[in-house]
Amino acid sequence: MIIEDMLEYNRHFVNNKGYESHITDKYPDKKLAILTCIDTRLTTLLPAALGLRNGDVKLIKNAGAVLDGPNGSVIRSLMVAIYELGANEVMVVAHTDCGACHMSAAKMIAKMKERGIQQRTIDLMRYCGVNFEQWLGGFEDTERSVRQTVRTLREHPLLPKDIEISGYIIDSVTGQLTAVDVK
16 A cells, blocks of 8 residues: 555656756766665665765665675676776765664574464575574674775775775664774
């Protein structure tokens, strides 16, 4: 029912030309890519706190604002933002009170089973090389997580060394950004 309501809204949005104030092109005006969390509190707070408008940046979101491996979707998205779309700076922006902090793979697997995922499917995934503890585990310290993500990006062999990469934690209530010192 939620999707139906949204589709109805979309029909009115298009018919009333609500899109006109959002028209831009694919190149980020500010030449910046931001890796941040999927948290719903950041949907409008982060752009508002940074003074961003549609078209200003490439926004990459995932649970916890962390890397999903050396050749995962985050690195791929950053490579597209840098090499194809002209971004020359990267911000990693985590946030306070993150749901990925203290996340437990064991608890998530238990929830999967409650929703009908068979143990044999989980076992097969493990056999195929999925390390659930690493893949679904969270982090214990947000600042340390940001620091690790920034370091890994700076050291990634496929990202150019002239890209400025920095890390921050945004207060998920006030929007205040705090820089994370990464040496």
